[in-house]
Amino acid sequence: MNVESIFFDQPSSYFIEAIEPSRVLVLDDKQFRKLAAENEAFERFDKSLLHEHIHTLQHRITALQSSSAEERYRLFTKQYPEVMLRVPQMMIASYLGITPESLSRIRKELAQRNCRPRNTS
Amino acid sequence: MATKKIAFVTHPQETHWVGDGFRVHNFIPAIPGLSMQEMDPFILLDYNAKRMVAPSETPGGVGVHPHRGFETVTIAYEGEVEHHDSAKHGGVIRRGDVQWMTAASGILHKEYHAKEWAKKGGLFQMVQLWTNLPARDKMSAPKYQSIPNDTMGKHILPDHAGLVEVIAGEYQGTAGPARTHSPIALMNAKLNEGGRAEFSFPAHYNTALLVIQGHAVVNGTDLPTDNLLKFANEGETFTIEATAPETVVLVMSGEPLREPIVAYGPFVMNTKQEIMQAMDDYNRGAFGHLED
Numbered sequence A: 001m002n003v004e005s006i007f008f009d010q011p012s013s014y015f016i017e018a019i020e021p022s023r024v025l026v027l028d029d030k031q032f033r034k035l036a037a038e039n040e041a042f043e044r045f046d047k048s049l050l051h052e053h054i055h056t057l058q059h060r061i062t063a064l065q066s067s068s069a070e071e072r073y074r075l076f077t078k079q080y081p082e083v084m085l086r087v088p089q090m091m092i093a094s095y096l097g098i099t100p101e102s103l104s105r106i107r108k109e110l111a112q113r114n115c116r117p118r119n120t121s
Numbered sequence B: 001m002a003t004k005k006i007a008f009v010t011h012p013q014e015t016h017w018v019g020d021g022f023r024v025h026n027f028i029p030a031i032p033g034l035s036m037q038e039m040d041p042f043i044l045l046d047y048n049a050k051r052m053v054a055p056s057e058t059p060g061g062v063g064v065h066p067h068r069g070f071e072t073v074t075i076a077y078e079g080e081v082e083h084h085d086s087a088k089h090g091g092v093i094r095r096g097d098v099q100w101m102t103a104a105s106g107i108l109h110k111e112y113h114a115k116e117w118a119k120k121g122g123l124f125q126m127v128q129l130w131t132n133l134p135a136r137d138k139m140s141a142p143k144y145q146s147i148p149n150d151t152m153g154k155h156i157l158p159d160h161a162g163l164v165e166v167i168a169g170e171y172q173g174t175a176g177p178a179r180t181h182s183p184i185a186l187m188n189a190k191l192n193e194g195g196r197a198e199f200s201f202p203a204h205y206n207t208a209l210l211v212i213q214g215h216a217v218v219n220g221t222d223l224p225t226d227n228l229l230k231f232a233n234e235g236e237t238f239t240i241e242a243t244a245p246e247t248v249v250l251v252m253s254g255e256p257l258r259e260p261i262v263a264y265g266p267f268v269m270n271t272k273q274e275i276m277q278a279m280d281d282y283n284r285g286a287f288g289h290l291e292d
Helices: A003-008 A029-038 A040-066 A069-079 A089-096 A100-114 B115-120 B272-283
Strands: B006-010 B015-018 B022-028 B042-053 B061-067 B070-078 B081-085 B090-093 B098-102 B107-113 B122-132 B143-147 B153-156 B162-168 B184-191 B196-200 B206-213 B215-218 B221-224 B228-231 B237-242 B247-254 B262-264 B267-269
Touching: A003 A029, A029 A040, A040 A069, A069 A089, A069 A100, A069 B272, A089 A100, B006 B221, B022 B122, B042 B070, B042 B206, B070 B081, B081 B098, B090 B098, B098 B162, B107 B115, B122 B206, B122 B247, B184 B196, B184 B237, B206 B215, B206 B221, B215 B247, B237 B247, B262 B272, B267 B272
Parallel strands: none
Antiparallel strands: B006 B228, B015 B022, B022 B042, B042 B122, B061 B107, B070 B098, B070 B122, B081 B090, B081 B107, B098 B143, B153 B162, B162 B184, B184 B247, B196 B237, B206 B228, B206 B247, B215 B221, B215 B237, B262 B267
């Protein structure tokens, strides 16, 4: 949900890019308001979406202010365990507010701590 | 011994890119009738049909990615593939060679057109087959089997029919070099026009053929280039007859493991918890590290 556009009628500062085959349902603000006005269940859904959105933003701000880059990476992978497999690392680095080089360094350091050498044949 | 019943023949479907180097038709598991359960122990078959690759200083390929719970079998029919992994293995799979990688408990790897080959470009044709591991071996140590063409079993057929090249399993007393974790036969029937080869696999094994080159007739059914034939689980024997010169047919047959399959991208395990564990292990670096 793009808050800038849907509630403040401003052009969005984000764009959407599909990085894997996707089906996206698009609702414009008129359809959105109409649905919320006419359907109680949708209104409840809309409200909980908004709360979820604020919750996520709050977490992200707190993490950006008070957690190290490695902690932010760990929180992120706990919250979205499958994303590292599906999203290019440069995009994840950008989301975490670090450079791709920093993300690579963090992952390398984690590997040095957590990868026990195995006997390979 | 009864004649093996044919379930169906399928054309390749639309291609998709794996990274920027491999343009593949997926057969297993995307095509109806070729799901992981229906082709058990074969859980993926990607086929890069023959195509020309333009010369390039930056070889096309796939960047660093993990695997856990199964094996990747790469067969290079044309062109060369270079690979590197987090256990510091690396090498080039050349024309006619096979690499059998047991990812098992986990490995990070990347694979590209071989650097020197890519500079000149040329014909490229490859199969990547994933074979599932039994639950007891899924968390065993990763390993490689490099299988150069001259180490494969070569069974010369009578009457200048051609030969059967055995990668895994056995063909009329000629064994292939690959060590497998469950009974699997993988071989190339390389036939001259009019040449015939007879095969026999137990009815309950899942068995399929892919025509790499030429044209074959199997128990009376036409099988053109790039087409796949799946046998039903009835009967044992079949005959491949080449109706074009230099016909090559990949023969795969395996005893089903009949264990639960839970797959997510590059992880194939038995339970959802094991998939979650694989993701967590990957995120926290337990698969090691490999530079892109």
